[in-house]
Amino acid sequence: MKLSPFFQKGFCLWFTGLSGAGKSTVSSAVHHTLREHGIANVELLDGDEVRTHLTHGLGFSRADRDTNVLRIGWVCQLLVKHSVPVMTAAISPYRETRNEVRTMVERVGGKGAFIEVFVNASVEECARRDVKGLYAKAMAGEIPQFTGVSDPYEPPEQAEIELNTASESEEESVVKVVRYLDEHAYISGVED
Numbered sequence: 364m365k366l367s368p369f370f371q372k373g374f375c376l377w378f379t380g381l382s383g384a385g386k387s388t389v390s391s392a393v394h395h396t397l398r399e400h401g402i403a404n405v406e407l408l409d410g411d412e413v414r415t416h417l418t419h420g421l422g423f424s425r426a427d428r429d430t431n432v433l434r435i436g437w438v439c440q441l442l443v444k445h446s447v448p449v450m451t452a453a454i455s456p457y458r459e460t461r462n463e464v465r466t467m468v469e470r471v472g473g474k475g476a477f478i479e480v481f482v483n484a485s486v487e488e489c490a491r492r493d494v495k496g497l498y499a500k501a502m503a504g505e506i507p508q509f510t511g512v513s514d515p516y517e518p519p520e521q522a523e524i525e526l527n528t529a530s531e532s533e534e535e536s537v538v539k540v541v542r543y544l545d546e547h548a549y550i551s552g553v554e555d
C-alpha cells in the first residue's frame with residue numbers, strides 16, 4: 364500500500380472588514396468546512412471572543428486597536444510557526460497594522476502564509492443589516508469611534524481574496540476561500 368501523506372502547512376486567513384460585513388459568519392463556516400475535510404487543528408480567533416480574553420480591557424483608540432491586532436497577529440505567527448492553520452475575524456481597520464502582521468506571519472510561514480480576506484460590504488449595507496443594533500446608535504452619535512461611521516476603515520489594497528457579501532451568498536463566499544486554499548496547496552482534495 365502506498366500512502367501519500369499530505370504535510371499540513373501553516374497559514375493565516377485574516378478576515379478584515381466593517382462590523383456586520385460577514386467576517387464571523389463566513390470564517391466560522393470556512394472553519395467548519397475545513398474541519399469536516401479532516402483539518403482538525405485549524406483555530407479560529409474571533410474578534411469579539413478575543414476582546415474578552417487575550418485583549419480584555421483594550422478600547423477603540425488607534426493605539427488600542429493596534430495592540431489588539433498585533434496581539435492576535437502574534438498568536439497567529441506562533442501557530443503558523445508550528446504548522447497550525449489559523450483564521451481571524453476582527454475588524455482590523457488599519458492597513459499598516461495588518462501589513463505588520465503580514466510580515467510577522469510570513470517571517471515564520473514563508474511568503475503566501477498570510478492570506479488577507481477583505482470582507483467587503485458598504486457602510487450602508489452593514490447599517491441596513493445592523494446585526495447588533497450598533498449602527499443605529501453610532502449614527503445617532505451614541506458610539507464614538509465606531510468603525511465606518513465615526514472611525515476610519517482602510518480597505519486592503521491587494522487582498523488575496525475579496526468577498527462581496529452584499530452580492531454573493533454566504534455559500535459562494537465560503538467556496539471562494541476554500542478554493543483559494545486548495546489552489547495554493549494549503550489544503551488538498553477538497554471537492555466542490
Ligand SMILES: Nc1ncnc2c1ncn2[C@@H]1O[C@H](COP(=O)(O)OP(=O)(O)O)[C@@H](O)[C@H]1O
Nearest residue numbers: 381382383384385386387388494528531532533
Ligand atoms: N453573503 C453573506 N456572507 C456573510 N454574511 C452575510 C451575507 N449576506 C448576508 N449576511 C449577513 O450579514 C451578517 C454578518 O454578520 P457577522 O458575520 O456577525 O459580521 P462581522 O463578524 O463582520 O461583524 C449576518 O447576519 C449574515 O447572515
Ligand SMILES: [Mg+2]
Nearest residue numbers: 386387410452
Ligand atoms: Mg464578528
